Amino acid sequence: MEPFWNRPLSDRQLLTFMLAALFFHIIPFLMADVSYIDDHWISQYAHGSWLEQGRPLIKPIYQGLTFTAGAPNLFPLPLLIAITSMAFAMTRLVRHYFSTPSLLHALVPLPLFYNPFFLQNLSYQYDGPAMILSMATILYALTFTNSSALIKVLVPGLMIAIALSLYQPSLNVFLGLFCIELVRCLEQKKSCPATLKCLVTGWLQPGVGLVIYLVSVSVFINSGRDQFLPLNSHWGPEMIERLFFFSEKISLLFTTGSLSFGIPLLILALLGYGQILSASWKTAVGHSDKTWVATLGLLLPFALLLVIPGFSLLLKDFNPQARVLMGFSTLGVALFYLVHSVKTNRHYPFGLILIAPLVFMTSLSYAYGRVLVLQKELSTQVLYSLTYDLETQPRLKQISRFHFNGSPFENWLPAAEGTFRWMPVIKYILNANYLVMPQMLPRAGVTQIGLFTTKAPDLDKGFGAPLVDRRFYSIHVRDEEAYIVMKKIAEPEHYPWKQ
Template identity: 35%
Template sequence: MLGNERALSQNQVLLLFVVLSFVYVFPIVRADYAYVDDNWRALLQAQDAWRNQGRILLEWLYTLLTFSEATINIFPLPLLIGISALALAMARLTFWLFPRPGITSCLVILPVLCNPFFLGNLTYQYDGPGMVLALVAVICAITCRTEQRYVRGLVAALLIAATLSLYQLAISLFIGLCIVEYVRGVKDKVAVQALLVTLMERVVQLIVGGLIYFFTAYQLAIDTRGSRLPIDQQWFEVVWQKFCFSMQMLGLLIASSGNVLAVALLLGASAGLILFMTSIRQMQGRLPGKLGVALLYLLSLVTLIWNVPGMMLFLSEPNLEARNFIGFSAVLVLLFFLNYEVLGRIWPGLRWLLIIPTLFMFAFSYAYGQVIIAKKEFESAMAHYIANDLVSRSELRSVNKYYYLRAPGDGNWLPRGHGAMIHMPLLRYILSGSNSVLHAQFFPRLGINNVIGGEHGVFDQLAAAGRVGEPLVDNKFYSIYVTGAQGFIVMKPIQEDENYNKNWPRVP
């Protein structure tokens, strides 16, 4: 009976998560798409790049998996290992949140992986598995059940340090799950003192874990991308602009999922928040303590929203990419948890309605898989156009080195994916503005070894000095110039309409 959902064993919960997780990532494995940094990492161009970003554990992970010090591409093996570990971690998290979980209880935990913004992270053939394992470390820190408080705190702190050494932004999930834990404590009417002590333990774990990371892996970081935003007169304005931008991107998710589904989830969650708020009066403790719990309850929800972009708000990095929104996984878990509780109090069978947003997350993943396949096909075609010119024209074959200049602006012009990205606008954002039409490191797979990345400033200086003549090749997508022993492949911004259907004749 739907109203009497059967409790699952630990093995059954684990099996469910393994199956659903592999179904979810199948489109990414099938696409086998080299995303943003993957092209140059596959050519072993920066062996110490992770170390320089304070992510030494990711470097060690590939040393272990490839049996060498080189970052050899062994995709999808690392991703499959990471997803298997995450399925095990989500099973642990399920029993941490629910004493006797059923299938619908597992749906509450599934957004840890099925966060639509996390699809960009999973697409990275190199960085993605480390990001997944960072989530595993966070969940293990949250679910550590060692009875001795100091041992439990030390283990959690070490796991937090490991998280930061894999992918720093994953700490947003830890903060978010701490808020979920606090909300659950309010729902369960935990004694005021016990609830506040648990919250303080989490704060201490976070601080100690951060200190361990700072004095270990962080000392290897020399990359300036993680530098703090300078505190000056513009500081608050920049932070606020970043936050508003992140909220706009959440609006794209609502537009992609449909207003009815989003409004239903938000209404159910709002009812749950109000319902739990009334539980504070029944908690054991004095009135000042209850007032403090109520204030923290409200502040925790505000913190959860700010935690979506997380520490990116306070870094000098100007770009907020979809992969930065790991904290949104905790938002989804809380939304699902609140709806789970509200629906269960009306009638337990209504909890199966959580299948609807779950199906959306899976449908979105498969739509994204088709978009990156289209992107891969377009990039391959573009590279073949250029490679054909370089190997077939005698005046181009003699050039020793070509500098590849990417087109300015967004490179995600994609006619085949236009329809999907109109109806699911979040797809274009996840595809990433950093993902240009083509990368110079793509050409070696076509047998072209003399194309490297170039700078527009150098080319412009040569052109201004009259050292660049007319292009030897000039077509819709690019121009090829030759000056002496070097050449320039200059990509053009594509101004043509992306919508193919506008040119299709309509039947009156």
Template identity: 40%
Template sequence: MAVLAIMDHRLSRRDAWLLCCMAIGLHILPLVLADLAYIDDVWRSQLAGQLQDPGDSWTGQGRVLVDVLYSGLGFDKATPNIYPLPLLLAMVVAAKALSDLAFHYFEAPTGTALLVVLPLWYNPFFLQNLSYQYDGAAMALALAASVMAITQGARHRWGTGLAMVLVAAAASLYQISVNVFAGLCCIEVIRQVAAHAPLRQVVRQLARRLVQLLGGGLLYLLTGYRLIDVPRTALLPLDHAWPETLARRLLLAFEHVGLLVTTGTAWLFLILAGLAGATLVLRSWQVLRSARPVISRVALLALLWCSLVALMLLVPGISLLFDYYNQGARLLMGVGPAMVLVLLLAHERLAGLHGRLAWFTVIPLVFMLSFSYAYGRLLVAQKEMERVMTSSIAQAIQANPAVYDAKRFYILGHDSRQVWLPAGSGSFQAMPALRYVFAIAYQVLPEMMPRVGMTTFGSHPPLQKAQVLASSPQPQVDGKFFAIHRVGDVGYVLMKPIIDAEAFHK
């Protein structure tokens, strides 16, 4: 009852912070319990930061503050895996950022105000970011820095300079997080117009936020960006195919977002879209009917709807402009601000009808929370699959005299073209977005083998699969998922294509 009383009355900043910590902790609990080394975590944990290729470092990717973060937490240049400590620390910082954003949006925030800002973290696609035991904490801090740039940039006398520093820091942790700041800037303009602010004030707000964004970007270009040495920063060529390529990428991004809409959730998204749309139409009508000059009314409407369009473009955001287009869910951090706007508008419409109706906004949060727990179960299933695969390979090598004395082993063909996880087939069918966010398209990696005592596995095989088969046509071990061939003193584990159906039929 005490919690309900707090949630129904104006929150103090401390109460809001604690409630955000609880909400975020509840959201990341399934990931922490799963404790799965996700993709890059496998080799980062194995090497503990003692990288042989400088291109694998965070600094070489322009994310210099990630190296600073883990050097500080590890008390050394090496970065041993200390998960989930970094994520828990980042959770506290992010909770503070979100609670401050609630106070920025509402003069007297109650529990429903927190529901409006939580989608920045609860964003289903952000789960892929949080899945990384190393990078997850850095991406969470980047999100927090982007949000703080909005709130601190409006509260202090030197807010513009502080916001620039925070934007640069966010980019130095994870460049895509700048989409979050830009998206929240669009919401700032929409809020100003909706609050009947004069055109001069709206333009001043827009100019201030643009200065913060561009200044932060310039500061990052002069610092972290100069350290990038990976070949993935080339921009998309400005040729005749540029508009078509952008349109195709944007459509693909929205198709991925559309995976959240199923027969079970369509009603929820329709209601939210209807409420948000009705609020926007009402505000636009109020601007048109106001006593302002015609030019001011037209300009305000243009700013309102252009900001809305910009917010939609920021769903994939700056990733659209790179020559190499990564379709990963972790790049869709821009979905968070879009969800915040929808809930902000829906909250306004519902609260205008009756204060208690604003609690309807808890339903989309419950859906996102359910999505997180379903995702956590998939991580557990994947962990079990990896354990079985690595143990099977180790046992096959140890039980066969023809291969166990090989001096070196390599795994070939360990990547598959699609996710294959029979234990998750039902979940994938019920929530199609889970497969896209999950995105693990392998059953075993060579870096996993030391976990079962096999320390002679390497990552850079001297021969390709065709060369191995030409030198050793008959395998020494032939199993369901792999075959082991030997060429001289080197053993090759050739993963077989998976042709079995994923779905389980009882």
């Protein structure tokens, strides 16, 4: 009797599995219910600066869902809608890869959503659903088919433009998945002209998408995200530095536990890739075709690695955050796909090894959700302490205007010290470089807070001793204005228990 994991799945069964897998992965975010960075000020004003950031389609989505001209916070409704759309797109991708997909085949596209670095994207209650919809749109663009070569370029190009209008780094996902398409061309032993046609189509699609996007959106962008790193003597060293930075952050995933399944997974994937190249080489006719197979086979692994950071490497305004590493998900899909391509004389269920990395990525999601809760608890405690001082200090009741100066906090979270030690990548993903932001104070009823619009004043000149001096902040008064200054914590996170 055939094992249940090898039995073909119907469209309904495949979609149900995808919905369940995606929903199971977002449960920690539903339970944590944490407003993450930009969410604080967007929810306060029910408005985001998405047009200026080059993501103009986010606002109409919230306007359509709320039947208003603004963007009231609807979490988790947008997230649930987004993962439903993503489930349909991933179901389509599985059908694109496998004619009669089984349960093990259905695991192949899951790294797109289970990508550990994508946890930071999912942390945003407002932008997170848009990022998911962007990636779902990319999957529809990749799997679109039509007999007309022109339509096969224009329609996916339009879809890519829509995806970029939701979140620009999703282009890296398309490029990574297109590398897998070229691997499939080699696997199907397509001729050199047929593979070249696929290559040209695959480059024209994002090219058309970029043109549509830039023509329609670039005039509104004023955040500096559309400027590229200048080509001068500093370009090479800067590029190397950025590559080393992301390499260091990605290496945080590799612990003793993850290597226990990561190394066998990589060996199987390399075996499958070697078999594909070998079979394609043997069927290639002529020296030129063999050269083409060898060249493509050597370049594709490097291309897959480069699309992990993708275009973020080229931007002048470098973004070092985990959320830009959406391309890492396509490396996972490639490894999973190659494991399934391994052929042996006897039938071995190599696909079962995919369960281990998926369990690992799921564990990261749930651990990260608990860390979000710990960070929220610490922020809430400091917020309440600050609010108490503002309400109980007699001198502060006479102040007409408060100014707020935050200090980089560098993920200081003692309660999560154990999690950070055993799962170091979570600290990078968290990116909690604040305890309290001025946008959080209205939640406690404080409304007269302003920002330092210029360089923070020198508190040693004309301010005297702080009126309030706490562990995490101090409050200084001069004339009729007060300055709230968040302190930079330099203490270690590790506090050993005394026996």
